Amino acid sequence: MSCQMSTREKVADCIRNMDSAMLSMPMDISRIALMARSRDTNADELARFLSHHGSLSARVLKIANSSCFGRSGDIDSLSSAIIQTGFREIVAIALCSGVFTMLSSEGKCSGVEQDRIWKHNIGAGLAANLAAKSVRAPVDGFSMLTGLLHDIGKIVFHLCLPDEYQEVLQCHQADLAPLHSLERERLGIDHGEVGYQLLMRWNFPDSVCMPIRYHHDLIKCPFEYFRQTMILHLADYLALRACIGCSGNINPEISTGAMTTMGLSETRMDELTEKLGDMRSQVDHFLEALS
Ligand SMILES: [Fe+2]
Numbered sequence: 001m002s003c004q005m006s007t008r009e010k011v012a013d014c015i016r017n018m019d020s021a022m023l024s025m026p027m028d029i030s031r032i033a034l035m036a037r038s039r040d041t042n043a044d045e046l047a048r049f050l051s052h053h054g055s056l057s058a059r060v061l062k063i064a065n066s067s068c069f070g071r072s073g074d075i076d077s078l079s080s081a082i083i084q085t086g087f088r089e090i091v092a093i094a095l096c097s098g099v100f101t102m103l104s105s106e107g108k109c110s111g112v113e114q115d116r117i118w119k120h121n122i123g124a125g126l127a128a129n130l131a132a133k134s135v136r137a138p139v140d141g142f143s144m145l146t147g148l149l150h151d152i153g154k155i156v157f158h159l160c161l162p163d164e165y166q167e168v169l170q171c172h173q174a175d176l177a178p179l180h181s182l183e184r185e186r187l188g189i190d191h192g193e194v195g196y197q198l199l200m201r202w203n204f205p206d207s208v209c210m211p212i213r214y215h216h217d218l219i220k221c222p223f224e225y226f227r228q229t230m231i232l233h234l235a236d237y238l239a240l241r242a243c244i245g246c247s248g249n250i251n252p253e254i255s256t257g258a259m260t261t262m263g264l265s266e267t268r269m270d271e272l273t274e275k276l277g278d279m280r281s282q283v284d285h286f287l288e289a290l291s
Pocket residue numbers: 150151191192215216236
């Protein structure tokens with residue numbers, strides 16, 4: 001028990017130290033996240049803020065112009081990107097890009113490992129839009145953002161506890177016990193909770209943090225966030241089933257209750273998996289633009 005507590009504390013320390021080690025980037029991330037929380041932020045304010053951050057705005061434009069959003073390079077300014085792609089979508093791209101840059105600069109997790117997890121995250125981001133459309137839920141940048149960031153807790157594990165996390169992954173491969181349960185058992189905390197703590201620290205909206213926290217623990221999810229969390233749970237499963245990237249989870253589980261509640265049959269899930277599989281090149285373009 002005391003061993004679990006100390007490992008949990010080690011992760012908490014790592015999260016606390018992450019932003020003090022890289023002062024400027026979290027401030028940018030937090031500022032955009034605060035804009036995302038506010039009802040008063042308008043498109044001009046967001047465009048003005050991004051225009052002061054050259055490399056970030058270049059990446060945002062590149063992604064907004066990519067096939068992921070059905071474009072082929074016709075957007076030439078941040079203002080047009082916000083009008084044509086959507087305010088929340090541009091916020092989502094900017095936040096994902098900021099988090100990607102920050103975690104990549106840590107350099108303790110192998111590039112290959114990070115790329116695999118990011119591909120899985122991007123796949124889940126695109127799948128969240130597919131799943132939301134399929135159940136006639138609102139499709140906006142925030143549902144995509146939950147997918148794009150849902151497994152960042154695993155990257156934090158790779159950065160903070162590389163040896164301990166390798167052991168957890170090996171154990172998962174050996175006995176196929178659910179990865180999130182093994183994380184809780186061996187590290188005292190799972191990747192959903194770690195991602196939640198990190199994003200809350202950076203002021204991300206609750207509507208993004210809460211689904212990430214509960215995406216493997218639907219039963220504990222507060223009612224207010226339940227629908228969004230179910231969509232993320234389905235999106236995660238679709239990305240794993242379509243074999244887009246790899247998050248370390250080799251035994252994906254789906255809540256049949258979530259499928260029933262959302263009115264999704266096995267046949268519909270097969271169709272969505274196939275559709276997502278056809279979006280593989282869009283995932284590659286997204287990751288290329290982030291890098
Ligand atoms: Fe996960």
